[in-house]
Amino acid sequence: MNxxxxxxxxxxxxxxxxxxxxxxxxxxxxxxxxxTRRTLHRYFKDxxxxxxxxxxxxxxxxxxxxxxxxxxxTAPLVQLENMLYAGINCGAKYSFxxxxxxxxxxxxxANNEACxxxxxxxxxxxxxxxxxxxxxxxxxxLTVEWILTLFSSVINAAVQAESIGSIxxxxxxxxxxxxFSKGIGx
Amino acid sequence: MNxxxxxxxxxxxxxxxxxxxxxxxxxxxxxxxxxTRRTLHRYFKDxxxxxxxxxxxxxxxxxxxxxxxxxxxTAPLVQLENMLYAGINCGAKYSFxxxxxxxxxxxxxANNEACxxxxxxxxxxxxxxxxxxxxxxxxxxLTVEWILTLFSSVINAAVQAESIGSIxxxxxxxxxxxxFSKGIGx
DNA sequence: GACGTATTTCTCAAATATGAGACATGAGTT
DNA sequence: AACTCATGTCTCATATTTGAGAAATACGTC
Numbered sequence: 397m398n399x400x401x402x403x404x405x406x407x408x409x410x411x412x413x414x415x416x417x418x419x420x421x422x423x424x425x426x427x428x429x430x431x432t433r434r435t436l437h438r439y440f441k442d443x444x445x446x447x448x449x450x451x452x453x454x455x456x457x458x459x460x461x462x463x464x465x466x467x468x469x470t471a472p473l474v475q476l477e478n479m480l481y482a483g484i485n486c487g488a489k490y491s492f493x494x495x496x497x498x499x500x501x502x503x504x505x506a507n508n509e510a511c512x513x514x515x516x517x518x519x520x521x522x523x524x525x526x527x528x529x530x531x532x533x534x535x536x537x538l539t540v541e542w543i544l545t546l547f548s549s550v551i552n553a554a555v556q557a558e559s560i561g562s563i564x565x566x567x568x569x570x571x572x573x574x575x576f577s578k579g580i581g582x
Numbered sequence: 583m584n585x586x587x588x589x590x591x592x593x594x595x596x597x598x599x600x601x602x603x604x605x606x607x608x609x610x611x612x613x614x615x616x617x618t619r620r621t622l623h624r625y626f627k628d629x630x631x632x633x634x635x636x637x638x639x640x641x642x643x644x645x646x647x648x649x650x651x652x653x654x655x656t657a658p659l660v661q662l663e664n665m666l667y668a669g670i671n672c673g674a675k676y677s678f679x680x681x682x683x684x685x686x687x688x689x690x691x692a693n694n695e696a697c698x699x700x701x702x703x704x705x706x707x708x709x710x711x712x713x714x715x716x717x718x719x720x721x722x723x724l725t726v727e728w729i730l731t732l733f734s735s736v737i738n739a740a741v742q743a744e745s746i747g748s749i750x751x752x753x754x755x756x757x758x759x760x761x762f763s764k765g766i767g768x
Numbered sequence: 769g770a771c772g773t774a775t776t777t778c779t780c781a782a783a784t785a786t787g788a789g790a791c792a793t794g795a796g797t798t
Numbered sequence: 799a800a801c802t803c804a805t806g807t808c809t810c811a812t813a814t815t816t817g818a819g820a821a822a823t824a825c826g827t828c
Contacts, residue, residue, distance in 0.1 A: 399804065416685070419605035421785060432806055437787055498746070499602070535760075541748045542757045545739045550765075553728075553735035560684065562727045571728045574721075579736075579761035585774070607815060618776055623817055 403439050405429050407453050410446055415492040422446070454486075454493040455510040461486050462517055472524045473533060473582075479521070480576055481569055483551035484558070491555055494548050518544070535581025543580050550576040589625050591615050593639050596632055601678040608632070640672075640679040641696040647672050648703055658710045659719060659768075665707070666762055667755055669737035670744070677741055680734050704730070721767025729766050736762040 409429035413420050422443060426433045440446040465478035483490040496502060497514040505511050525543050528534045534543075554572040557563045563571070595615035599606050608629060612619040626632040651664035669676040682688060683700040691697050711729050714720045720729075740758040743749045749757070 397804080402804080417604045419603050419607070421605070422787095423785080433786085434788085434807080435805055438805085442787070443785095498742075500746075538757055538760070539749055539753070542739075542743065542753075542761075545743050545748075546736070546761050549735040549739035550732070552738070553731045556684070556735075557728065557731050559686075562731075563725060567725070567728075571724055574724070574767075575728075575732050575765035578767065579765035581760075581764065588774080608817095609815080619816085620777080620818080621775055624775085628817070629815095 402431065402435070403449075404453075406431060406436055406439055406446075407449055411450050411454065411492050412488050414447070414450065415488045415495065450492070451496065451510045454489045455513045457489050458483075458486055458493050458517065459513055461490075462520070466520060472527045472531075476524055476528070477573055477577070479524075480547065480551065480573055483547075484554045484569055484572060487555050487558070491548075491552050521547070533582065538580060546579055547576065550579070585625075588617065588621070589635075590639075592617065592622055592625055592632075593635055597636050597640065597678050598674050600633070600636065601674045601681065636678070637682065637696045640675045641699045643675050644669075644672055644679050644703065645699055647676075648706070652706060658713045658717075662710055662714070663759055663763070665710075666733065666737065666759055669733075670740045670755055670758060673741050673744070677734075677738050684734075707733070719768065724766060732765055733762065736765070 406425065406429045410425045413425045413428055417424075422436060423433055425446070426436045429436070436446070440449060461482035462479060465482040466475055468478045469475055486493075493510075493514070497504075497511065506515065521544060522540055525534070525540050529536050529540075550572050554568050557568050557571075558565060592611065592615045596611045599611045599614055603610075608622060609619055611632070612622045615622070622632070626635060647668035648665055651668040652661055654664045655661055672679075679696075679700070683690075683697065692701065707730060708726055711720070711726050715722050715726075736758050740754050743754050743757075744751060
């Protein structure tokens, strides 16, 4: 196995584990990644280094998916739908990225690259929402903040449903979009 | 301060902390509860004991709120709305209770009191949902599982929105019910 | 103001988590 | 078969977390 593969495998495992339990011992990450703790430490100096790589990875992957969704159309509604699917596709990467940046402990710093990315996503999203509200395509009495919170929540729900496997994989996205779009008054 | 007050204060703090970070050091719980770690240990034998007390507390509180909601009416729709509000009122207690019982690691045991309670809530909820679907009051093409997942997610969203304070406190419940009810095709 | 109880402070031993060196192993390359 | 590179194994030092004893202190009550 290529060494960048291993590194990525560890990062993916870490994101999955830390998303559920941020202070979980690195042993669990190693276990999930099917490597030794010793190997993990060869790739990442320490816990903090690993977390930073996770953040970077999430930032890059989420940005990529989200901008693809944005570019998929000029119609805000289509963009929004594809952004929802993009979030679901990113899975834990999206969930954790959001969680970490909306935590209380996390004090925001616009100079930080990941924070800037989060801001950018937020702004993109906000402008689409406002446009839809102005056009009267979605409810005007909901706040943009609530709509964003709901957006993340529905993605979480979908990701969770997929991982539990309680719902047919191909139905999840349809359900998610149905519930979200109706939920914002479409 | 009464000693049961202190115990409860610690449990509440623990639920809030563990909900966000399950393996967080007990120091953080003590800090949140505004007591010394030494005091915490006088009330709880060890970490596991504390977690068990948290589970028990969540189980009792959630059951109480949920059964009140159930008894508030015989109309499924009113029951459902009040169950949503009940969940939001329980805050982290509801979120964490759900999280813990729907985790992968957690293997379910119907003999366990808390698990039984979770099952009971689930069944209650399920029967209401099915009734509404039969009556044609909500969409029939969504599965009960998805509706439950969405229910929990919307509660999480509301709880989070309240704790962040990004949305006026009295609006949150209205938004949540609006989005949830529309989201299930009402 | 004395008394009992809860809590804090200080301290320390045990348990667990972290990080890394030294060497063995094993798969793939030439 | 000799070589390389990634990974595993075994080991150990250090750091952090955990749990509890002992004495000091705060707090309400009588």
